[in-house]
Amino acid sequence: MTKEKKYTKKEKIGYLDFNHARTPEQIEVMRRIVEDGVCPFCHFDTYHSKPIIKETAWWYLSENMSPYEGTKIHLIFVYKKHVTLTSEIEPEATKDLFELISWAEKKYRMVGGSFFVRFGKSEITGGSVDHFHAQLIVGNAKGTDKKYDKLKVKLGYKKLSA
Ligand SMILES: [Zn+2]
Incomplete structure (x- = not known):
């Protein structure tokens, strides 16, 4: 019997970067995707356990499977075609994305939030x-006591001085 690989080591395999997995649930799904040898977002409804909230001609809108710690809302907007760079997005799709964000803003009655995209090589982003x-993430309004901390989002790396 061959020993099953657990991917506990930091690895970049196929379309996935295990260095940046945050939860055991994420690692389990990522392990299955590697076994299947596919891009998970090209087969979004197969691997994504949260329901699709809204679908347009260009995008899927859903909740993040592993929301960032402390977020009240964590939505993802997945482009339907397999691309990695912003320059590869069709112009009509950019308009569609902002209409979808506005739709979500109204649906969830957001009065504030943060919207970001990581694009290209995961070792950079x-x-x-x-x-x-x-x-798109939404946290809490900051209170006046010390019970609040900043939401932490990794958007790249900085080099540490020696
Ligand atoms: Zn893909």
């Missing part, structure tokens, strides 16, 4: 899936 997707 800290991303875990090499397929263009945007993210």
Whole structure:
């Protein structure tokens, strides 16, 4: 019997970067995707456990499977075609994306939030899936006591001084 590989080591395999996985659930799904040898976002409804909230001609809108710690809302907007760079997005799709963000803003009655995209090489961005997707997070309004901390989002790396 062959020993099953657990991917506990930091690895970049296919479309996935295990260096940037944050939860055991994520690692388990990522392990399955590697076995299947596909891009998970090209087969979005197969590997994504959260329901698709809205679908347009260009995008899927869903919740992040592993929301960042402390977020009240964490949405992802997944481009339907397999691309990794912003320059590969069709012009009509950019308009469609902002209309979808506005739709979500109204649906969830957002009065504030943050929207970001990691694109290209995951060793630069800290991303875990090499397929263009945007993210929207909403935390809490900061209170006046010390019970609040900043949401932490990794958007790349800085070199530490020696
Ligand atoms: Zn893909």
